[in-house]
Amino acid sequence: MSYSLNINMEDFLANYWHKKPTIIKAGFSNFIDPISPDELAGLSMEDEIDSRFISHQEGNWSVEHGPFEGSLFENLPQTHWQLVVQACNHWHAGTAELVQPFKALPQWLFDDLMVCYSAPQGGVGPHIDQYDVFIVQGSGKRHWRVGARDEGQYQESIQAGALRQITGFDAIIDQVLMPGDILYIPPGFPHEGDTLEPSMSYSVGFRSPKERELLSHFADYMIANDKGDKHLHNPGMKPQTKYGEIQTSDLDKMTAMLRSALQSDNDIHNSIGALLSQSRHQLDIIEPDTPVTAIEIQSHLKDLGFLHKVSGLKALYLQNAASCVYINGETYHTESEHLMDLLCNQTQISYHDIQSKLAQADIELLVSLVNAGLWYLD
Numbered sequence: 270m271s272y273s274l275n276i277n278m279e280d281f282l283a284n285y286w287h288k289k290p291t292i293i294k295a296g297f298s299n300f301i302d303p304i305s306p307d308e309l310a311g312l313s314m315e316d317e318i319d320s321r322f323i324s325h326q327e328g329n330w331s332v333e334h335g336p337f338e339g340s341l342f343e344n345l346p347q348t349h350w351q352l353v354v355q356a357c358n359h360w361h362a363g364t365a366e367l368v369q370p371f372k373a374l375p376q377w378l379f380d381d382l383m384v385c386y387s388a389p390q391g392g393v394g395p396h397i398d399q400y401d402v403f404i405v406q407g408s409g410k411r412h413w414r415v416g417a418r419d420e421g422q423y424q425e426s427i428q429a430g431a432l433r434q435i436t437g438f439d440a441i442i443d444q445v446l447m448p449g450d451i452l453y454i455p456p457g458f459p460h461e462g463d464t465l466e467p468s469m470s471y472s473v474g475f476r477s478p479k480e481r482e483l484l485s486h487f488a489d490y491m492i493a494n495d496k497g498d499k500h501l502h503n504p505g506m507k508p509q510t511k512y513g514e515i516q517t518s519d520l521d522k523m524t525a526m527l528r529s530a531l532q533s534d535n536d537i538h539n540s541i542g543a544l545l546s547q548s549r550h551q552l553d554i555i556e557p558d559t560p561v562t563a564i565e566i567q568s569h570l571k572d573l574g575f576l577h578k579v580s581g582l583k584a585l586y587l588q589n590a591a592s593c594v595y596i597n598g599e600t601y602h603t604e605s606e607h608l609m610d611l612l613c614n615q616t617q618i619s620y621h622d623i624q625s626k627l628a629q630a631d632i633e634l635l636v637s638l639v640n641a642g643l644w645y646l647d
């Protein structure tokens with residue numbers, strides 16, 4: 270099932286993105302859930318999938334983490350609980366379809382599609398996220414309140430050891446979402462969803478990198494690539510009278526050393542590319558039992574088969590920089606812009622896509638990606 274989003278992205282980005290929350294009424298017309306509550310419960314029973322069960326019975330919050338046993342779902346109370354499953358798009362093809370309409374926002378910003386089933390009065394309480402999120406209402410109805418941007422006025426506390434909540438807030442948005450309605454919340458705006466009728470909701474989440482993550486990954490990149498492996502060199506050293514003092518002239522030399530490490534745009538760009546291609550949630554990567562050959566791949570494609578990219582896998586390249594492709598945290602090289610486009614901008618590859626268009630080295634790259642389980646034959 271494919272979804273078409275009723276939104277003018279240019280207008281949305283200019284007026285709301287990172288600025289203010291908004292409701293897009295009937296963002297999806299005639300919305301049909303891509304997953305059933307039973308299927309969602311099934312996903313929450315899998316080891317690799319990150320899930321939570323949040324309950325609020327008689328005023329007591331509790332949070333349990335999956336994988337869950339089937340018995341959890343046999344004797345559930347009627348109200349005040351919610352089942353949350355992260356990165357459903359990595360494991361369930363139907364839910365992955367719901368990510369497609371948001372592709373005007375780049376993949377490097379996209380985090381995951383979280384799906385919630387909420388019983389009446391279920392929710393996670395008032396809280397603040399540091400994510401941009403589009404909450405798509407599926408079947409059912411939920412009442413959402415969103416407050417003014419956090420400027421330090423809200424008191425945060427931890428409930429049940431795992432739920433970050435705030436005490437309360439005055440609403441600037443206070444509305445009931447119907448199936449197909451979308452609530453956009455930028456980072457830093459408090460919000461709370463209460464459930465009026467058993468509901469499915471879909472959070473399409475985007476996460477901007479932090480400065481400290483860029484810095485810390487850059488340091489990892491330098492070590493992994495054996496760069497910056499040099500000591501301070503100071504042949505002009507003079508005696509000093511104060512043993513415990515770091516002299517300003519020495520401090521300046523080390524500051525310059527650190528700054529010079531950050532002078533190479535090439536290193537910075539490669540480190541950012543690799544960082545942004547890492548997924549924050551486990552992927553369904555299965556290496557083939559026996560390695561696949563180039564001939565096998567070509568004959569599979571010739572027989573009208575496809576090569577599919579693992580759902581949610583991030584494959585990225587830098588605009589204006591040829592030859593590097595960043596896939597799931599690793600850097601690969603190709604001279605072919607066509608192959609970059611196939612890997613990074615498409616979810617599947619056909620025979621027509623590669624026929625007489627790739628050099629031997631590019632075919633070999635494709636073979637190694639299939640053997641790493643990152644692309645697979647259908």
Ligand code: SIN
Nearest residue numbers: 385392393462470472
């Ligand atoms: C919810 O659906 O109640 C949780 C989603 C969120 O607030 O981010």
Ligand code: CO
Nearest residue numbers: 396397398460
């Ligand atoms: Co939230």
